[in-house]
Each structure stands twice: as C-alpha cells, then as structure tokens.
Amino acid sequence: MAQPAAPPLPPPRPDLPAPPADGPGAPKAASAGPQTGPATEADTGCLERLDKLGVRFEKLSPVQEKGCKIGNPVSVSALSNTIEIAPASVMECSYAENLARWIANVVVPRASEHLQSAPTKLLIGTAYQCRDQRSGAKLSEHAFGNGVDVMGFEFDRRPPLRVKFQSEGSPEAAFQSAIQKEACSIFTTVLGPGSDDDHGDHLHLDMRMRKGDYRICQ
Template sequence: IVPDDNACLGRLERLGVKAEPVAPLLDGMCGAARPLRVTVLPDGVALAPAATLTCTAAEALARWSTEVRVTGERLLGKAPQKLQIGGSYECRGQNHDPSAKLSEHAYANGVDVMGFVVEGRAPIAVGASREGTPEAAFEAAVRARACGFFRTVLGPGSDPAHANHLHLDERERPAGHRLCQ
C-alpha cells in the first residue's frame, strides 16, 4: 500500500516542515518513488545536512521533533535549533554490511541523528553525555519518545554500529511490531 503522498505532504506543510520533492531514486534494489529533501522541521528546527526521506519518514521525524523541542525546554532550558544528521538515503546493507539485508536507508525510510545543537551549549553528541547530566537525561528522554513515532529506534547500547547515533526508521514489520532498543 502506497500512502497518499498528497495527504502526507499536506500534513508536513501544516506542521511547518520545509521539504521539496526530488527526482525518484532508483539504484538496483534501492530507491524511493517520491523522496523529499527535508531541510527544516516544525518550529524552525534545521537539519544539518538536509535529509532525503519518504514523506512517511519525514512526518515521523517532524512529529518526534516537536517532542524533542518540548523535552529540550524542560530539561535543558532551551529547545534544540538543529538536528545533526549522519545519514538518510543511502543504498547499502544494514550496518554497512554488503552481505546483509538492505537497510531502511536504502529506501529513504531511515535517518541517523548524530546530535542536537542547543544555543549556549556545546553540541550534544548522541552517546557522549556523562550519566547524571541534563544532556544525558535529555538524550534518554528523546530516544524513549522516538519509539512512539518510529517503527525502529536503535542507539547507544543497541549494538556497536549504533553507539554514536539514533537510527530512526519506518520499516514495516508483521503485526505492527516495533523494535525499540
């Protein structure tokens, strides 16, 4: 089932997301029919660099980012103005293993968040905050909240490949199962 892209695009617009359609991606088994280049999330939160995502993944990221903003205000005193992106669309196997099943990145259906930029603080790199700090509490809270928006959430402690970022994707699984580690 292909989601109604026009309805999804309308929801992104109402959320305040800045995204533009890009040419269909096709690279062997990889690709996306109607990818978007997403540059800004709700409330002006920038993506650095821009992410190439399906509308469904972009919408999940946008909805989660509103929780990131609220959590930042509550735990850090300010909302992040930028998400540092490590990767979005890339034709590759899971964990960069060429013999593995294709990653959701191969379908523009996943994004890696490396860190958060909050005015007046050093950038918060995923997996680098000392336990007991406001930054560590913020990271734990936004990671937990991501599980309500994405079908897959992996990060530090999941496995060595995800020690320095949050991998968020919209992989379809049987019976709506979610993987949140």
C-alpha cells in the same frame, strides 16, 4: 557536562563512505525534477501535511537505484520554522512527517524540561543511502529513505549536544534517554548508545514494517 562550542558536522562513518557529489557514485535522489507519472492522493496528502507542520522541503522525482527506491522523496532542510536539518537530507515523505512529529512532540519539550533550551538544528549523519544492512541479509531502511542517523543537536541557549554515552545523572543523559525511549512510539526501530557496538555515537530511527507491528527499541 561541557560540550564543544561548535562541533563540525560529523563526517560519514568509516564503513559508510559518502558518494561523490558528481559522477557515477552520486545518488540519483540528489537531483530534483518533476514527478514521473501522476502523484497519488496519498503522496499529495503527505506533502500537504508537511506544509502544515512547517517542514521546509523540496519535492524530488521518484528514486530507483538498483534495488533501492523512494516513491515520494523529499529533500528536507528544516523540520519547522525554527529547527533546521544539517545537511539537507533526502527521505520518503511519510518518514519526514514522522521525523517532524518526533521533533515537535518529543525533542522540543524534553529539551525544555532537561536542558532549559530549544533545539535549533538536527545534525544528520546518514539519511538516504543505497546500501545493505550491516549483516548483508537485506537492504537497509536507508535504501528506501525510511531511516536516518541522528548525530546530535544544536540549541539556542546552550552548547551543541552530540549523541554518545552521556555522564550518568547529567541533564544531557536525561534528555538523550527520554528522546530515545519516546521515539519508540513513533518509529519501529530505535537504536542508540547501549544497544550495540555500531550505534554508540548516533540514534538510528527507521520505519521498517514487521509482522504484528513488532518494534525494536534499544
């Protein structure tokens, strides 16, 4: 299926306006600084694992913004030496580790299998954002740096691919279906095209903890 030669990074979804870069609406997590208080052994271990995975990141100060918070935040600009994130995104360290493993263990081999290409860039719509779920019942996992919306991918030997309803039977459809299904072994919430009206243009991947390790995979 033909893809646009170089699609621009998607703007924030209309119902989720991006906060201004400066001023009172800017997220507090966006500025790096020293860790406030001693880092725990778990925090340090996670950062060391990111290094081993080849993740390019900047350690940030803990986030506390209204009810939103991230205990061990990092700003990630690449998930390996060959796969960038655009734009650089703030997330919890442990989430960044899971995202890097999904890319390495699922996205890379499935791109080779179905598209005969290697991914070079992950396009992100929303990562950390202090907001409620759409239902308003509770805070979104985005509010804890524990979820991202994947809008698409760029590759080394083919045009970019945007997450959407792909043509049935196409290599793009096989690739997208595979990475969505296999994400369920890593993330506790996986929502994408076909799950509901809100996720037709992206993959929502988060790590919400539920009783009995219950997972939502749609």
